[in-house]
Amino acid sequence: MLALSATATLVALLLAGVIVAGILGRVVTQGIDRRLDAQLALIATAVGKDGTLDRTRLRQVQGALDAGPGWRWRVEAPALELGSEDFPQIEAGRPEHLTGAGGRGHVRPIEGLSRDGDAVHGRALRLETPGGAVTIFATAPRDIIERPVRDALLPLLGMLATIGALLGLAALSQIRLGLRPVRRLRDGVAAVRDGSIERVDEAQPEELRPLAEELNALVRDNAAALASARASAANLAHALKTPVATLALDLRDDPRAAQVERIDTTIRHHLSRARLDSSSIRAVTRVAPALEALVHTISQLHASRNITVEVDSARDYAVAIGPSDFDELLGNLIDNAARYARTGVAIEVQPDGRMLRFEVSDDGPGIPAAERDRATAPGVRLDERGDGHGFGLAIARELAALHGGALKLEEAAQGGLAATVTLPMSKRTMP
Template sequence: MRSNSLLFRLLLGAAIWSAIALVAGGIALSAIFRERVEDNFEQRLTVLLYGLVAELDVAEDGALDAASPPGEPRFHQVYSGWYWQVDGADGAIARSRSLWDQALAAPSWADGGSGPRRSALDGPDDKALVALSLRITLPAMPDRPLIVTVAGDRAEIDAAAASFQQTLIFSLTALGLGLIVAILLQVRFGLRPLRKLRDGLAAIRDGRAETLDEGVPDEIRPLARELNALLRQNAAVVERARRHVGNLAHALKTPVTVLGNEAAGDRSGLGELVTHQTELIRRQLDHYLARARTAATGGVIGARTEVRPVAEALVRTVERLHRDRDLDISLQGDDLPDFRGEREDFEEMLGNLLDNACKWAGSRVVLSLGTSGGALRIAVADDGPGLDASVLDSAVLRGRRLDESVPGSGLGLSIVKDIAELYGGTLELGTAAQGGLEARLTLPGLPRRNS
């Protein structure tokens, strides 16, 4: 998942806000739970406090008789964390067995208020206690007010809160992970129409479709419509370019041909000059018209050409053109990708390579078709004299003819190179295994439609 993708951005944003919400909710729930635990703890202390008050009595000798309230056996366990104590004016009068030889600090009652009072005390072993105290006066001791205190271990509150926090953290973590998975699925589902749009564009580029399906959600339907309009406009512009190039070719070639034919019958110096110049004009027209047509169609979306049928047709054509030389022209290669481009451009490139090979071949020409890394690989080799390594690069220059004894314009390889480069391909020359020239053409390929 790339950091600049919509999926990553939406997922990251949702994850951040979910994390913030879960953390805030966890803190709030933890605080509420702790408050409820403390309230329950205080209610328990209240019950025990009033139970202890109910057990207080005065003996016949005037001594205070106190017993532990029922319901809490830890009042009888030494240093259990649960204690009670009754204080008079001179200090502790009675206390629980759990205090043993210790005593609790009596709370101050200087303001003379009534009702239970909550306080924090330090008990035996420095344990933190939560205490609840009540000031009372017994009927038998009207002039001796007493302070009754019941205290419980604060660690019980902390343990309950810690256990809840641990469970809460585990639950919220699981919930967060579940939310992330749910958000991921939701975002993927929401972005599915965009992936469908992307696949539709790929199908158009590969020539498997002509327009986008507009049966998409309302939010992106205008985009699909605009892209379809752009595709139609592009096709119209390309068609106009083709028509203008054809009109230009016809408008220029006809008068040039007329001039050449008229000059061919004139054996004077002027006639030979006109013949030579018209031939140069014809070569330049062929070159630049081919380049202009390819430039107009090389980027056409959806153009594709089946390679094998075109190659077979061209082999038959050059065999007929050079039948007087009895050349052996073989075609090798199967399971080929399609050429990502116009059929006319492919015919132009392969036809020039085959024609050039047949002109120089001694007896054999080999056309090899293959694929590598999704690209289309074409090699045309002959058993002719070949070229010296020092002139291989210059052989593809426009109008360069290395041997004037063989008819031609010197533009064939140059046109092939120009067209190949317009499609993002390459043309390389080398020495064939048969000893002649080998032209290696690399072009963009597309998977076969039936594969």
């Protein structure tokens, strides 16, 4: 918007400069033409009705014809030609009606070059007499037209530049002032996203009030849809919980009991998700203490393998996700890395715009690129060894997406798997 305004202002000022320069040139040219026409009229008083020239009269007016260096005159009569010795080569323009010389004949503008190659401007008067046509020429250096225009343009250009700068500052101030409500609305939407407020302020300018109302309606609809989804998941989980528990008792010593246990684990997971507060205010988790607790717990779980878990740059970040969801999401990723690591796990935490990026990498065997998408599908285990159920990466992906983030699997620098998850940072003040 600012670039468009600046471009429009610059174009307008350039056009104004060109137009003013043209007007100045025309005004100066008209002034010079009036002086040249006066010379023509003065010389015409020496032309008799029969086309003869009165030399005495010419000598009388010759002093008035000398207006300065470069001013020249010439008379071409049927029997005689008189005038300045260094009269320039000229080309006559279209004829005009003469305003001087008693209204006799027609005057035409002329342009030409002096013997020194300098441009000249002049006027030519043609008088029709019984003795033949008489043409009178008067010329002046074109520089006397261009010099005043140049002298006037220099301060004019400075004035236009000043006006342009002032208009640019005014446009910048106007745009910044005009966009201030938009920035406030943007900050309100960001605060809703990170859980600081429930709705954006609808006390907006008239143009933005409908947008604020629609945003609040969208927030309400999303909250209602989320509550409905959670209720449906809770109802389904509750409906399945008792039959699965009964089935587990019946299959207590059956090899298929492990599959029933996996189903029960999934049901309990969704029951715990359904117990979360369904309001639109998101919980906030401080990253450093939460990671420290997770690292301590997982290090204890894998203490027999001497696996080291290192955290880099956790600092005092906060993310818009509940502590239980954070523990489940990062805990699954860290435990999965520690399970397959040979010597250690590295956790790097870095801001990425409005998001916080967690990279959990290990030096284990990793996952082939062709299998990484399938690895995040629920219940899929690429390695059947161990006691995993195949839900860790799937749960991590689900929780990341639920809170506005994403999970990405890549190859780590150590050769193992690098699981990168992004979560929205929170600006909400925590006790």
